[in-house]
Amino acid sequence: MLIGITGGIGSGKSTIARALEARGFTVYDCDREAKRIIAENKEVQQQIISLFGEDSFVNGIYNTDYIAQRVFSDPSLLAQLNAIIHPAVKADILSLLPSTGRSGGGSLFVESAILYESGLDSLCDKIIVVDAPEDIRIARTIARDYNGLSSPDNINKVRARIHAQEHIQQLHPDRKTIVVLNDGSTPIPEIVEKLTQWV
Numbered sequence: 001m002l003i004g005i006t007g008g009i010g011s012g013k014s015t016i017a018r019a020l021e022a023r024g025f026t027v028y029d030c031d032r033e034a035k036r037i038i039a040e041n042k043e044v045q046q047q048i049i050s051l052f053g054e055d056s057f058v059n060g061i062y063n064t065d066y067i068a069q070r071v072f073s074d075p076s077l078l079a080q081l082n083a084i085i086h087p088a089v090k091a092d093i094l095s096l097l098p099s100t101g102r103s104g105g106g107s108l109f110v111e112s113a114i115l116y117e118s119g120l121d122s123l124c125d126k127i128i129v130v131d132a133p134e135d136i137r138i139a140r141t142i143a144r145d146y147n148g149l150s151s152p153d154n155i156n157k158v159r160a161r162i163h164a165q166e167h168i169q170q171l172h173p174d175r176k177t178i179v180v181l182n183d184g185s186t187p188i189p190e191i192v193e194k195l196t197q198w199v
Contacts, residue, residue: 001107002097002123003199006115007130009161010137010144012182016130017111019192028096030089030112030120037088038062047084051077086118093123107199127177128195136183137162 005020005027007013014029021027037044039062048056048067055066071078093110115121132140138158139150146154178198180191 001125001199002093003107003109004115004121004124004127005109005111005130006113006127007182008137009113009158010139010141011130011132012140013111013113013128013130015188016128016180016182016191016195017109019188020109020195023192023196025107025109025196026096027109027111028093030110030114030118033092034085034089035062037092038085041088044084044088048081051080051084082118086120089118090120090123093120125176126199129177129179130182131179132182132184134159134162 005013005017017027017029038048045057048062052067052070056063067081071081093108096108110120110124112118112120115124115127121127138155141158141161142148142150142154145158178195180195182188182191
């Protein structure tokens with residue numbers, strides 16, 4: 001069974017994912033694995049070089065700052081980069097299913113902030129959407145990304161990132177999807193127990 005884990009910034013989806021790993025479940029972290037694929041997959045590297053030029057890699061290492069600068073100023077480039085990376089990640093996930101997913105009778109959790117945008121939701125048997133109130137999400141993100149410095153500028157930056165992901169909050173539970181409130185009132189182990197029973 002393939003189970004997606006997603007949620008907006010500061011929702012705590014990674015905390016839930018790590019707790020599932022601690023319980024012995026296999027969790028595929030899309031961000032981490034995408035970096036590995038870029039570092040190892042020669043075909044993906046060549047496509048990136050064709051799109052961005054030789055500066056995409058320095059001494060064989062992905063030039064993250066250069067790519068980030070290019071896609072920040074040109075959304076069409078970001079879409080083209082995603083069109084290279086998303087299919088490679090999807091293929092990597094599918095290659096794992098015989099040993100950890102549907103065919104093996106086990107469960108593979110896929111953690112992705114962009115589960116729906118990347119089309120990975122279509123692969124999932126079930127989807128967990130982690131949510132939390134905006135003020136909690138802002139506080140968590142500032143603690144993580146801004147060393148706890150809650151200046152008005154940092155708060156506005158985080159709020160803008162949250163609002164850019166509002167489509168996630170508009171999802172409603174159905175047979176395939178469960179929305180979990182991670183606002184600190186329920187201990188993580190209880191949330192994880194509920195999720196494993198639902199799965």
